[in-house]
Amino acid sequence: MKVYLLKREQWLPIPVEEAWAFFSTPRNLDRITPPELGFKIQSLPSEEMYEGEIITYKVKLLPGVWIPWVTEIKSMIENAAFIDEQRAGPYRFWHHRHHFESKDGGTLMTDLVHYSVAIWPFGFIAHELFVKEKLRTIFDFRHEVIEKHFGKSK
Numbered sequence: 001m002k003v004y005l006l007k008r009e010q011w012l013p014i015p016v017e018e019a020w021a022f023f024s025t026p027r028n029l030d031r032i033t034p035p036e037l038g039f040k041i042q043s044l045p046s047e048e049m050y051e052g053e054i055i056t057y058k059v060k061l062l063p064g065v066w067i068p069w070v071t072e073i074k075s076m077i078e079n080a081a082f083i084d085e086q087r088a089g090p091y092r093f094w095h096h097r098h099h100f101e102s103k104d105g106g107t108l109m110t111d112l113v114h115y116s117v118a119i120w121p122f123g124f125i126a127h128e129l130f131v132k133e134k135l136r137t138i139f140d141f142r143h144e145v146i147e148k149h150f151g152k153s154k
Contacts, residue, residue, distance in 0.1 A: 005114055007112050012108075015102070020079045026044055033138065034141040041055065041057055042058055070088040074095075092118060093116035
């Protein structure tokens with residue numbers, strides 16, 4: 001199984017507590033996800049994230065083709081980091097660490113996504129043809145929305 005890494009950093013002109021409050025609220029994921037993914041929360045046990053929480057979504061794979069995505073909040077350190085892992089969904093493996101650090105009068109937010117797609121060689125082909133670019137597009141969109149929401153980042 002080939003595991004890929006996507007790393008993104010974004011500096012926000014807000015205190016870490018404010019960044020944490022926004023990103024640890026699962027409903028805000030709708031706001032920072034491109035509309036063409038058709039991202040919809042199906043079940044959300046709590047409005048405030050907690051370790052062990054299972055969240056189910058639907059995402060649009062292709063026009064008219066919806067797939068379920070189930071994630072678990074695997075670990076959480078308040079105002080510092082949380083990890084969501086896929087339990088079922090579009091990836092063979094998904095581990096996403098969100099890290100928040102006070103820096104330069106604001107917050108440095110780092111996303112580390114380790115992921116894998118279908119079985120070799122199909123996963124490699126899918127990754128090269130569209131998965132890699134799709135993830136970049138999603139995180140580029142997220143960066144722009146966050147920048148507009150919180151103000152200019154560095």
